[in-house]
Amino acid sequence: MAIIEKDAQQARAAALLAWINSETRFQTQALDMVSGDASFRRYFRFTWQQQAYIAVDAPPDKENNPAFYHIARRYLAAGVQVPNIEAVDLTQGFWVLQDFGNKLLSDFFTQDNIESLYQSALAVLPAIHKVTDTEVGALPPFDDTLLDNEFYLFNHWLLQVHLDLPLTASQKSVIQQAQDAIRTVFKSQPQVGVHRDYHSRNLMILDNDAVGIIDFQDAVVGPVTYDAVSLLRDCYVVWPESMVDRLLAQWQAEYYPQFDAETFRLWFDFVGMQRHIKASGIFCRLCHRDGKQGYLADVPRTLQYIVTFGERYPQTQEFAALLREVIIPAVQAKKAA
Numbered sequence: 001m002a003i004i005e006k007d008a009q010q011a012r013a014a015a016l017l018a019w020i021n022s023e024t025r026f027q028t029q030a031l032d033m034v035s036g037d038a039s040f041r042r043y044f045r046f047t048w049q050q051q052a053y054i055a056v057d058a059p060p061d062k063e064n065n066p067a068f069y070h071i072a073r074r075y076l077a078a079g080v081q082v083p084n085i086e087a088v089d090l091t092q093g094f095w096v097l098q099d100f101g102n103k104l105l106s107d108f109f110t111q112d113n114i115e116s117l118y119q120s121a122l123a124v125l126p127a128i129h130k131v132t133d134t135e136v137g138a139l140p141p142f143d144d145t146l147l148d149n150e151f152y153l154f155n156h157w158l159l160q161v162h163l164d165l166p167l168t169a170s171q172k173s174v175i176q177q178a179q180d181a182i183r184t185v186f187k188s189q190p191q192v193g194v195h196r197d198y199h200s201r202n203l204m205i206l207d208n209d210a211v212g213i214i215d216f217q218d219a220v221v222g223p224v225t226y227d228a229v230s231l232l233r234d235c236y237v238v239w240p241e242s243m244v245d246r247l248l249a250q251w252q253a254e255y256y257p258q259f260d261a262e263t264f265r266l267w268f269d270f271v272g273m274q275r276h277i278k279a280s281g282i283f284c285r286l287c288h289r290d291g292k293q294g295y296l297a298d299v300p301r302t303l304q305y306i307v308t309f310g311e312r313y314p315q316t317q318e319f320a321a322l323l324r325e326v327i328i329p330a331v332q333a334k335k336a337a
Contacts, residue, residue, distance in 0.1 A: 066136075141222070162331075196222070
């Protein structure tokens with residue numbers, strides 16, 4: 001199966017190279033792999049007339065290429081720095097994009113610059129929040145169907161597939177009640193344009209020190225705190241809570257002072273729990289469905305986030321206890337085995 005997949009990827013790369021040379025203004029002899037990611041996209045770099053560009057293989061049966069195209073155009077018009085689209089074939093899923101370089105935000109943190117880098121990234125969000133539609137219509141809402149799909153990732157891929165964990169009726173009820181409480185808070189806050197995966201591995205430091213935005217094709221209309229949670233409660237790194245509190249308070253005071261600070265913080269914490277419920281399930285799906293086992297290392301961190309902030313609120317305390325006493329030990333036992 002792996003050989004077949006590798007052959008298919010090589011064929012796609014060859015077709016991408018042929019398309020660039022025959023159907024675009026660019027010419028190149030080779031594509032150098034930059035990265036794959038948690039999706040099915042693959043990124044390559046090439047040089048033409050002493051300028052670097054990014055070629056993307058985004059299989060159209062697996063990636064939402066039209067959404068990327070239309071959202072990119074809308075973000076650019078709104079002043080959000082996303083890569084220019086230099087050439088595209090939506091039918092084949094081939095792209096040539098502006099090259100933002102190699103400076104991921106996550107690679108440039110030092111003790112002295114962390115807060116300033118995050119302040120710069122947070123300052124981009126109000127512009128993203130204003131983008132609620134494109135030239136082909138409104139962005140999809142982060143509605144009950146999408147929430148159900150993301151709760152399913154946890155319930156199915158983590159609890160059933162990864163852990164095969166037998167739960168009592170009472171334990172299932174605790175999970176359902178917590179997810180219902182999260183849903184209520186999630187939907188109660190102002191709904192704005194949301195990038196939906198706004199974290200330090202999807203943000204880049206450009207040559208002019210501006211923040212470049214990538215991986216935005218899943219943008220929706222959702223909670224005002226969603227992208228701030230993605231950034232400050234990153235699935236891949238844990239920052240001191242005092243720093244997160246300070247950055248969140250500064251951001252809210254500057255851009256959303258009309259909201260009560262305590263309410264805003266509750267919104268932020270509940271969206272954080274929802275995101276980490278989803279992320280823990282995605283990491284398990286990446287392992288068991290897609291063969292990307294490295295993501296399992298991130299599962300304990302996401303679950304601990306839910307425990308830490310679930311314990312703060314009556315609606316989620318029982319769920320936090322279930323995670324702490326049953327689910328996280330089962331994850332640790334699975335890893336040890």
